[in-house]
Amino acid sequence: xxxxxxxxxxxxxxxxxxxxxxxxxxxxxxxxxxxxxxxxxxxxxxxxxxxxxxxxxxxxxxxxxxxxxxxxxxxxxxxxxxxxxxxxxxxxxxxxxxxxxxxxxxxxxxxxxxxxxxxxxxxxxxxxxxxxxxxxxxxxxxxxxxxxxxxxxxxxxxxxxxxxxxxxxxxxxxxxxxxxxxxxxxxxxxxxxxxxxxxxxxxxxxxxxxxxxxxxxxxxxxxxxxxxxxxxxxxxxxxxxxxxxxxxxxxxxxxxxxxxxxxxxxxxxxxxxxxxxxxxxxxxxxxxxxx
Amino acid sequence: xxxxxxxxxxxxxxxxxxxxxxxxxxxxxxxxxxxxxxxxxxxxxxxxxxxxxxxxxxxxxxxxxxxxxxxxxxxxxxxxxxxxxxxxxxxxxxxxxxxxxxxxxxxxxxxxxxxxxxxxxxxxxxxxxxxxxxxxxxxxxxxxxxxxxxxxxxxxxxxxxxxxxxxxxxxxxxxxxxxxxxxxxxxxxxxxxxxxxxxxxxxxxxxxxxxxxxxxxxxxxxxxxxxxxxxxxxxxxxxxxxxxxxxxxxxxxxxxxxxxxxxxxxxxxxxxxxxxxxxxxxxxxxxxxxxx
Numbered sequence: 139x140x141x142x143x144x145x146x147x148x149x150x151x152x153x154x155x156x157x158x159x160x161x162x163x164x165x166x167x168x169x170x171x172x173x174x175x176x177x178x179x180x181x182x183x184x185x186x187x188x189x190x191x192x193x194x195x196x197x198x199x200x201x202x203x204x205x206x207x208x209x210x211x212x213x214x215x216x217x218x219x220x221x222x223x224x225x226x227x228x229x230x231x232x233x234x235x236x237x238x239x240x241x242x243x244x245x246x247x248x249x250x251x252x253x254x255x256x257x258x259x260x261x262x263x264x265x266x267x268x269x270x271x272x273x274x275x276x277x278x279x280x281x282x283x284x285x286x287x288x289x290x291x292x293x294x295x296x297x298x299x300x301x302x303x304x305x306x307x308x309x310x311x312x313x314x315x316x317x318x319x320x321x322x323x324x325x326x327x328x329x330x331x332x333x334x335x336x337x338x339x340x341x342x343x344x345x346x347x348x349x350x351x352x353x354x355x356x357x358x359x360x361x362x363x364x365x366x367x368x369x370x371x372x373x374x375x376x377x378x379x380x381x382x383x384x385x386x387x388x389x390x391x392x393x394x395x396x397x398x399x400x401x402x403x404x405x406x407x408x409x410x411x412x413x414x415x416x417x418x419x420x421x422x423x424x425x426x427x428x429x
Numbered sequence: 430x431x432x433x434x435x436x437x438x439x440x441x442x443x444x445x446x447x448x449x450x451x452x453x454x455x456x457x458x459x460x461x462x463x464x465x466x467x468x469x470x471x472x473x474x475x476x477x478x479x480x481x482x483x484x485x486x487x488x489x490x491x492x493x494x495x496x497x498x499x500x501x502x503x504x505x506x507x508x509x510x511x512x513x514x515x516x517x518x519x520x521x522x523x524x525x526x527x528x529x530x531x532x533x534x535x536x537x538x539x540x541x542x543x544x545x546x547x548x549x550x551x552x553x554x555x556x557x558x559x560x561x562x563x564x565x566x567x568x569x570x571x572x573x574x575x576x577x578x579x580x581x582x583x584x585x586x587x588x589x590x591x592x593x594x595x596x597x598x599x600x601x602x603x604x605x606x607x608x609x610x611x612x613x614x615x616x617x618x619x620x621x622x623x624x625x626x627x628x629x630x631x632x633x634x635x636x637x638x639x640x641x642x643x644x645x646x647x648x649x650x651x652x653x654x655x656x657x658x659x660x661x662x663x664x665x666x667x668x669x670x671x672x673x674x675x676x677x678x679x680x681x682x683x684x685x686x687x688x689x690x691x692x693x694x695x696x697x698x699x700x701x702x703x704x705x706x707x708x709x710x711x712x713x714x715x716x717x718x719x720x721x
Contacts, residue, residue, distance in 0.1 A: 142580065146625065149625075153523070153525065154522045154525060154526070156517075156520065157517070157520060157521065157525060157528075157531055158531075160517065160531075160535065160596070161531050161534045163593070164534050164535055164537055164593075164596075164597075165534060165537070167553070168537075168550045170552075170560065171549065171550075187540075216651075232447070247448060249641060250456070254456075255511065256646070256650050256702070256706060257650075257699060257702060257703065257706075258458075258459075260462060260654075260675070260695040260698065260699070261555055261678075261679060261695075262462060262465065262678065262682045262688060262691050262692050263457075263458030263459070263462045263465065263692065263695075264458050265459040265682075265683075266458075266461065266465075266472075266688075267458055269456065294538075341540055343711065344542070345540075345541070345542030345543070347542060347544050348543075348657070348660070352683070363542045363544050363545075366542070366544050366545065366548075366660065367544045393676055394550065400545045400549070403542070403544075403545065404541055404542070404545050407540050407541075408537075408540070411537070411540055412533075413595075415652075420441070
């Protein structure tokens with residue numbers, strides 16, 4: 139093997155430190171949010187760097203979790219994530235499968251899809267179409283317009299193409315039709331890929347807020363990220379949570395409520411991430427190999 | 430023959446729902462955008478055809494040009510930041526201990542919603558008790574700036590969270606490309622006496638040129654259309670200092686109810702993105718493909 143010289147050793151150490159520092163900047167904000175959300179008012183206002191709660195206070199959490207509005211929005215988000223991801227996977231996989239079969243106009247269709255990865259008309263015409271199709275103020279407005287991500291579609295098509303042709307040919311000889319090939323051969327072989335795409339889509343649904351702001355007027359239909367925006371940006375935790383604070387003796391400070399809300403809205407994803415990150419990374423890599 | 434035909438029908442059946450969605454939700458809006466731009470319209474009442482007036486106004490609108498300037502600044506920032514990502518990926522790919530765990534950590538910001546990220550960074554930038562200014566005061570800076578309220582700094586201040594958010598994505602793409610390079614090529618170069626730096630710049634970089642070129646396009650187009658954090662953090666303020674094309678368009682349509690003019694701006698934004706993408710693709714696509 140090659141002996142590394144002294145200079146290279148130093149380089150290596152510097153590199154390691156830089157990489158670690160970057161990792162710290164990625165994680166540090168979470169620690170900060172976590173600490174503030176569990177701290178008391180006086181600690182938040184008086185201390186400079188709050189990296190760990192001095193005394194543990196859970197007022198903010200009981201306040202948020204006691205709000206009907208917050209719980210309802212959580213339900214809405216779970217609904218959109220589950221239904222939306224299902225719709226995504228059905229539409230994306232069926233279209234990806236058809237694109238692997240030689241059909242007329244395939245190149246044109248592929249071009250149309252690729253075009254939409256880079257260019258979109260923007261929110262005004264999309265808004266008008268959502269309005270004209272009567273989806274305004276319906277939860278489907280958060281699902282149907284994003285039913286297919288062209289990026290994911292292309293990657294999934296590539297993935298399906300990578301499945302050995304002998305398998306589908308054998309199925310055809312056995313008399314299978316396209317639906318059978320798709321459901322009995324292609325889908326079972328694509329489970330890991332489907333998991334990766336499902337995760338991509340699910341994270342997207344969980345985090346979507348702008349379509350909620352744009353399409354939903356009725357606060358009872360707002361998903362969690364819209365409520366979060368009301369709490370933290372509009373800075374009206376009490377109004378956003380349905381004004382149930384009147385029943386409490388003292389209002390927890392907005393600072394801690396905001397942080398607790400961020401943590402609660404993000405937690406589900408952070409909990410699932412370690413289990414699914416392998417697929418997630420694979421998804422990004424699949425995309426890049428195609429380039 | 431009949432079997433083949435029925436298969437074709439079936440495939441057409443498969444593809445139709447998705448294709449229909451793509452057509453209805455992407456291409457029709459695209460054409461509509463250009464069409465609405467020809468109208469005077471508040472989004473609710475009747476449309477009045479006014480010809481190219483909106484487009485001419487748009488081209489003479491200083492607010493539009495300043496928002497376009499900010500969008501282009503973002504695009505330049507993002508392209509430069511790809512260099513940083515590239516360096517990090519090179520280090521990561523060079524057999525660093527724990528690189529797996531590091532990559533996982535780098536991806537975390539990508540999982541967060543824009544609202545959460547925006548809120549987080551608003552706290553960091555808080556002029557009086559934000560972490561950043563508290564730190565600056567402790568190391569002796571007397572009057573640290575009010576980042577998001579300072580017109581000359583706000584764009585830069587918003588760019589940092591964007592850099593932070595997308596780091597994991599681009600690093601992972603580069604990392605995957607670097608790991609795809611056959612080990613034998615690197616070994617051969619090392620035997621020929623190439624230094625680590627030479628291997629990185631003379632061998633690895635040319636081999637992942639194609640991937641880099643694609644990410645440059647992605648970063649530039651993404652920046653020109655960028656909206657998310659700006660909308661949540663400053664909504665274009667203070668006094669238009671962080672207004673970008675997309676946020677300007679949003680304001681025209683959904684705050685001033687000037688859908689016609691907003692659509693025209695949206696269409697101009699699309700044309701600009703198309704032209705820039707075309708130019709960037711021409712400039713960055715490697716002339717010959719390197720096979721290995």
